[in-house]
Amino acid sequence: MSVAEPRRIVLFRHAKADWPQVTDHERPLAERGRQDAAVAGRKLTDTGIPIDLALCSTATRTRETWKLAVQEFPQRPKTVYEERIYEASPGELIALLNETSDDVRNLLLVGHNPGIQGLADILSGTAEGDARERMDRRGFPAAAFAVVSFDGSWKSLEPGVATLLDYWTPSE
Template sequence: MSARAGVGPLRRLVVLRHAKSAWPEGVADHERPLAPRGRRDAPAAGRALAEADCLPDLALCSTALRARNTWELASAQWGTPPPVRFDPRLYAAEVPDLMGVVHEVSPEVETLLLVGHNPGLAELVLDLAGDSLDNGLDVVRTKFPTSAVAVLSWHGTGWQALASGTALLTSVTVPRGKRPGKSGGTTGATTDGTTGGTSGEKVRGEAQGTSGDTAPGQAEGEPPGQAG
């Protein structure tokens, strides 16, 4: 099983949460840049999509600086990046807002990349996925950390037909870039929560410390009141 049954060509929605961001003092949330780890992880996300043969025909990206930085570093791994639209509606968007933007996409696009923020992206994945391979839905419910990538597959005549429960969640990965001084290549968590090498991240059953986009002094998992 690779996609939900339906009428029309196979389509894929690739959901990428922005990489780890910094919290410079006095900088508005919308203008926060990537942290050093985020600048390592974003290219790893791009490489992971290329290795999975999951490159998009079109990208929709939040206008927040950390999302734009993530897009730039990820797409730089692909040779010729696809067209991208920077849409302010994707910043701090909830599921209805995200769906409204996706529904505007031309039916000529078969693989669409969405670069944005939590909690909206994780909630979108959970809303759209009627089922998942392995334990992907459990992974997303537990945590969808920075630089996480979820791939949803479905059949449809156009993006307007994408609705709650119509897609299959085929993969969830958390690509991680090589840390300075560490040996081994890029790796990441898979839907079963296991990691390879030394630079991956477990998604389930392990506290992540500062792996989320958490403000200094804020408890992990506590809503920051801003786009995550």
């Protein structure tokens, strides 16, 4: 893979979680979340982006979201469950992404707000069509995802270098 080829990042927020008497990290998906995770998986497949690597928070709700979404994929990408995604700031997520091997072209990150939305905002210096307007208007609800693209190595990923290509929420 050449660093000259564009790279894409899918920023995927976990689906709707339930609020049982457990720690925040152990919160499972609600029934609506299970349904939305599968729908999001189908929509992710519709993008046609062949995911090379999925980085997923270790929180129960993110792992359950990914498990349901990835069932819709034609091929399961390599998945790494990463503790550092839980409660990560956009800057911490960029630092994590900077560690990605340049062999990876398309990466999916399953995480939490406010980090995921903040990362989409911070990375996207430009946007195609009305993606930015829709994301700004709707925020980043549970099971939403944004697709950003940038040129260069993963080490060169920094605020403003990406283009927001797509944005989707379960209400669309």
